[in-house]
Amino acid sequence: MRLTTSRSMWCGVIAMALGLALLAAGAYTPWPMWTPPVELRLVPLVLVGLAEVFCRRAPGRGLALGLGGLAFDVVLGPSLAAIVIVTDVLYAVSVHGSKRMSRWLLRGAAAVCVLVALAALLATRSLSGGIVAVVYAGLMLVVPVITGMTVREHRDQAELQRLRAERIAQLADLERQRALSAERARVARELHDAISNHLSAAALHSSAGLTLLDVNNTAVRQSLDQIRSSSQRGLAEMRRLIVLLRDNGTASSPLADPGVAEVAGLVESMKGAGLTIALHISGTRRELARAVELAAYRIVQESLANAVKHGGPGRVEVLLEYGRRELGVTVDSPLSGATSAPSAPGTRTGLTCMRERVSLLGGQIEFGPARRRWRVHATLPVSCMDLDEENRE
Structure with missing residues (x-):
């Protein structure tokens, strides 16, 4: 100097x-x-x-x-x-x-x-x-x-x-900001997938219940039961996320992340919402990495919620395909008529969340109309740990 x-x-x-x-x-x-x-x-x-x-x-x-x-x-x-x-x-x-x-x-x-x-x-x-x-x-x-x-x-x-x-x-600060942005995106994705679908279902059933007042007490009771069920599931998901965030991911959550095993229960609950759903599982069922299990569950959940909000009458087909190196998730649902308005407004946030989940796992996802139906097809790679276990067996 x-x-x-x-x-x-x-x-x-x-x-x-x-x-x-x-x-x-x-x-x-x-x-x-x-x-x-x-x-x-x-x-x-x-x-x-x-x-x-x-x-x-x-x-x-x-x-x-x-x-x-x-x-x-x-x-x-x-x-x-x-x-x-x-x-x-x-x-x-x-x-x-x-x-x-x-x-x-x-x-x-x-x-x-x-x-x-x-x-x-x-x-x-x-x-x-x-x-x-x-x-x-x-x-x-x-x-x-x-x-x-x-x-x-x-x-x-x-x-x-x-x-x-x-x-x-400076690089450490940029990495910290990137990690914070990624964490915010993850929390937003979890909140949407865990809470938004249940609240949307509750809103749809409440609207249906209002139209049936003094007309069909049995249908009103069914709608109220669905509202209560959706609200309870939404509260349970919210409780799980709050505990996970408060404990910084170190403590065990009272509610585990849902996986492929819970898809059957999800299908049954959505049947109560008025959907006709057929679940098909092909390949040898086995336990996968938690991230893959959760992504598959959320894809089916979001697809079925979209079928309730935007779909038309008909049968929804859900297919889970266990492959050697990947898990295939396909949901086919009927499209509503060209002149009919959707049951609930859409922001395409759910489609964005599905794409982000699959991208983080290194998989691929496609969605769009196909032969007067709406098709969601995702391919999730299986972790190397699962492949090694399969080879030893």
């Missing part, structure tokens, strides 16, 4: 104050051939101080000022103040500058070290002198650059990890 302008100014002021203290203490080495005035050393000190101000906010400008001040200081005779400040400038430029600038700076520092070593060898004609010179130059030029590049790499990795953590948090 780059420093603000005020903090950069304070860094420059502190650096110049440190340089003035070192100059006053005589921390510099003049060349033997000439001795410039001490006041002239204030020029490179000012340059490296300005470099300290700009190296974090404008790394290129700070590097140019620092190298210029260092070169001027070397001409006058190297001083400890300029070396210390330029070392910090090289480190700051490596951290805050571009990666390309850092790479070129490292190459330049290495080249200067080689030149310093050659110059020391020529001047002293001693290998030890060249080694000492290259070590000093490396500590002053190469080490700060490498340290800054290392810090920069760790900083970039930390930033990358932060961005990755934010992305993971």
Whole structure:
């Protein structure tokens, strides 16, 4: 993170104050051939101080000022103040500058070290002198650059990890929202399939009962019995869903999910609603996964409810076909006449719920008119667990 302008100014002021203290203490080495005035050393000190101000906010400008001040200081005779400040400038430029600038700076520092070593060898004609010179130059030029590049790499990795953590948090939030949407759709589907059909049947029988008042007391009693039966089944389904939602699906519900075994009872109850229904079961009956059992029951339930609300007179055919890898559910019901109005308004919500149930299980469903009848045909895949059990048997 780059420093603000005020903090950069304070860094420059502190650096110049440190340089003035070192100059006053005589921390510099003049060349033997000439001795410039001490006041002239204030020029490179000012340059490296300005470099300290700009190296974090404008790394290129700070590097140019620092190298210029260092070169001027070397001409006058190297001083400890300029070396210390330029070392910090090289480190700051490596951290805050571009990666390309850092790479070129490292190459330049290495080249200067080689030149310093050659110059020391020529001047002293001693290998030890060249080694000492290259070590000093490396500590002053190469080490700060490498340290800054290392810090920069760790900083970039930390930033990358932060961005990755934010992305993971966003994905987790999206997954949570998707799960909530799926749960809302599931609850809406269960409420419709469990409650809507029973309430629709109660509404139909109550309408029929009102038309029979003071005409046929026996028919009125039958309608009231059907209303009571449908209301009791609806309340039982509602109680099961409430307990399931309140316990978050962990506690056992007092009423188990209905399955294929309960289809016969469903058919008998719908016969009391005035339908003529024939139930046919083919194949070897066996227990299936609960999701498949529930889907098959709900498909038959919704189809029979639609036959009561929208169908015409005639016989309803219900067929359950147990296959090796799938369960077939077919409900054929007579269509009402073209001129007759439906007994109850429809919103096609039931058809949507059936399609969603079958899609979640990876099955297929088709519904529509066929030869003056309304046909619903669904194919539900059998779970792998059931196939393994069948193979062992």
